[in-house]
Amino acid sequence: MKQLLLPAIFLCSFLLGSLVQAADLGKGKAALVKGDYATALTEIRPLAEQGDSTAQYYLGVIYKEGQGVAMDEELSHEWLTKSAENGDAQAQMMLGMMYHFGSGVEENMDTARKWYQLAADQGLEEAQTVLVIIAE
Template sequence: MKRKLLNSMLVALMAFASCESIAGFEEGKAAFMARDFTTALKEFKPLADKGDKQSQHIMGMMYDEGQGVKQDYAAAAEWYKKAASQGNQDSQYNLGVMYAQAQGVKQDDVESFKWFEKAAKQGHILSQFALGRLYTVGRGTKPDGKLACDWYRKAAEQNHYKAQLALGKNYLDGNGIKKDVVLAESWIRKSAEQGHHKAEYELGMLYRDGIAVKKDAKEAYMWFELAGKQNHEGAKLAADTLAKTMKAEDIAAAKLAASNWHAKLPADAKPVAH
C-alpha cells in the first residue's frame, strides 16, 4: 500500500541533531554512521527506555530493518507506538503503514487511518497523501471526495508528485472538487516536471486533445516518450498511434526534446515507476 520510512536512518539521525545535548545520542549517531549497529543500539536503547521519542523512533526503525538486532516487526511496532504517542510524526506514519499491511500488528484500517491522520495534521507529507487515498477509496473512513482533495492539496503544495497528479486528475474530472481544466493542467504539469511517468502520460493526453493547452502533437509525443521510457504502456501505445499522424522530422524533434528534458532533471526528481 505505502512505503515505510526505512533506509533513511542517516537522514533521521541528522534530523534529530537537536538531541545532541542528550548524553549518548551523539555517540549512538556516530556508531550508526560507522555501521556499528551493536554499539548504536547500546546508546539509543537507554535513551528510548527513558522516554526520548527520537530514540524510540530509531529503535523502531532498527527492529524494522534488523540493524543491530534480529528483525522483529512486532518489536518495531511497539517502539513506534511509544514515539508516536509522544507525537513523533514519522513513527505515526510508520504505524499507519503497519496497521494497513498487518505487519507486526493485526490489520486494522481504522487504526491505520488514525495514525496517518495524526501525522498528517502535523504536516507530514506522506501521511497527507495517504489520507487523500484513504478518503478516495473509503478505507478506514467513509469515502469523501472533498476531504480527499483537501489532503491531496496539502501534500501537493509540499511538492509530493503523486498528490499533484491526484489533485490534477480530480480537477480534470470534477471529482470532489469543481471541474477546472486549467488548474488540472497546472497540477499535472507540476507532477510531470518532477519526472512522474503517470503525470507525463496525462500531460501528453492534454496536449494531444488540446485540453487547457493548445493542441500540439510534438509536445504530446514528447511527454508520451518520457513516460514510455519509464515503461508506461499506455504512453507507448499513445506515442505509436500519434506517430502515424506525424511527419518523421516532427517525431525526431519530439524525441530529441524528450531526451534533452530528461537530461535536465536532477537525479532525485526522476521517480522510479511504480
C-alpha cells in the first residue's frame, strides 16, 4: 500500500501543478469582460492563490460584484487586502474607497487615507485626486 501512496501523491502534485501553470491572467480578464465568469474564475483563482497581486485584485472585484459567485464582502476585502499589500495600486485605491464610504467595512477615514496614499505614491491619478479633494 505504501508503494502506491508515493506515486499517487506525485501524480496529484504534478496534475495540480499543471493546472496552476495553465492558468492565464489575460484569458481570465477577457472572460470577465465577456461575462464568462466560470472561465474567469478558473483562470484567475489559481493565480490569486499563488500570490499574483493582479489576480488577487480581480478575484476581490469578482466577490465584491458577485460575478459568477455569491456577493461576499468579506472575501472581497480579504482578496483586495492581499493584493494591496502586494503592491497593487488599483486594489489600494479600491480599499481606500471601501473604507472611505464604509462599503463592506466600517467607515474609517484614516485607513482610507492610508490606502489612497499608497496608491497615489505609485502614480495612480485617481488616488492623487481623491487625496486633494478630501484634504480640503
